[in-house]
Amino acid sequence: MSLKMNLFVLADDTDLEVRKNVCKALVMLLEVKVDKLMPHMNAIIQFMIIRTQDEDETVALEACEFWLVLADQDICYEVLKAHVNNLIPVLVRCMKYSELDIILLKGDVEEDQNVPDREEDIRPRFHRSSRMHGTEPKSDDQMNEDDESDADKDDDSVSEWNLRKCSAAGLDVLSNVFHDEILQVLLPILKETLFHQNWEVKESGILVLGAIAEGCYQGLTGHLNQLVPFLIQCLGDKKPLVRSIACWTLSRYAHWVVQQPAESYLKPLLGELLKKILDSNKRVQEAACSAFATLEEEAGVELVAYLPQILDCLAKNLLILYDAVGTLADSVGSHLNKPDFIEKLMPPLIEKWNSLRDEDKNLFPLLECLSSVATALQTGFIPYCEPVYRRCLALVKQTLEQCELHNQQPEQHECPDKDFMVVALDLLSGLAEGMGTLMTPLIASSEILPLLYQSMKDVVAEVRQSSFALLGDLTKACFENIKPAL
Secondary structure, eight states: OOHHHHHHHHTTOSOHHHHHHHHHHHHHHHHHOHHHHGGGHHHHHHHHHHHHTOSSHHHHHHHHHHHHHHHTSTTHHHHHTTTHHHHHHHHHHHTSOOHHHHHHTTTTOOOOTTSOOOGGGGSOOOHHHHHHTTOOOOOHHHHHHHHSOGGGGGGTTSOSOOHHHHHHHHHHHHHHHHGGGGHHHHHHHHHHHTTOSSHHHHHHHHHHHHHTTTTTHHHHTTTHHHHHHHHHHHTTOSSHHHHHHHHHHHHHTHHHHTTSOTTTTHHHHHHHHHHHHTOSSHHHHHHHHHHHHHHHHHHGGGGGGGHHHHHHHHTTOGGGOHHHHHHHHHHHGGGGOSHHHHHHHHHHHHHHHHHSOTTOTTHHHHHHHHHHHHHHHGGGGHHHHHHHHHHHHHHHHHHHHHHHHHHHOTTTSOOOOTHHHHHHHHHHHHHHHHHGGGGHHHHHTSOHHHHHHHHTTOSSHHHHHHHHHHHHHHHHHOHHHHGGGO
């Protein structure tokens, strides 16, 4: 009997490990031998729809992986079109939080803003590095690859890949195969779930709406004039998980929002997101910051009219808003270089800068934020330039010295965290781009070039990338200072 026939015999075995491994084997075969499965594809799809609903979540998860792999196959549309009406409702049901998910996410905790940050909360995100170093910002597809699913990106608190995430990712990729065709199935489901009394069901409906934002965009545009105000209203829901997913889903439609009359959509969305940035729940704060950053990128200079309102909000809680401030600076550029704006923005940033020790990892997001701010403020950053420049050089030098000690005596000296050096180099790039030739005396009176030469030879790619980017920015800003070292 062939392997395929053995798998089919075992498909309905009562042992969950057997069922799970049958699903796993079929997924693997689909990836490498799809032609061998074609004669049985109709039966396999029906089987996988059943197993995606398996009472054991580990079996259901293995089966759900099938839809992600199938969506990448050229045959997906043809073989699945007869089953999509049965599959889509199954995926939607699987996108609802389980009781365990809610416990792990502390979904019933309304306020947690005073809970200390975890170390991973303050790791650098390097949004500026990708912009400055020639790599394109990540597309939704790239985010899917990195984070397993952009369609459930807000689930970082639950690190494991689970059925909810897999189902959301599956719906996302299938919506990019079938596009508006699946709306005939989804719209009645959305009508029921979005207004459901059970908050977990409502939350899953909002997630569905976000997951199909790209694939079904054209078919949804006629409904967005009602859906977007509804989602903005959901930002005020009493459940933090509803508020956070509403932030994310709104960010998926930011492109549509900025194309509409600002008074009707951009202004109310901006106002509510700014409130959620100061939410009493950390998860909502993070989701709102991320959504706000996306909105900033889409709106660009359209935000200039709202700068006083934005800066008033951001200055109230800068610790969690470095990314939003940095993206704002990237988006509005030199429009930020006005005395009243600088007076609102810089004092709390510099106060935080002065309060942090060199080894404090809270420096990561602050340095990254300041790199964008320095570029945007240009000459407006002059009062802060020298102390920031000197400290960045000190961070680079300190890290290089620690590396040398570690290389010489690894058993006595730990390898330093080179993220300090990366963010410091990026901030120096921001200074060079923003200040231009005004950097000349600082370069002339410091050891930046020998330090830069050392960092350009580092074994870590991110360090070398930031080093070469800084060399390029310094060359553009102050070529005469750099020329002797070339």
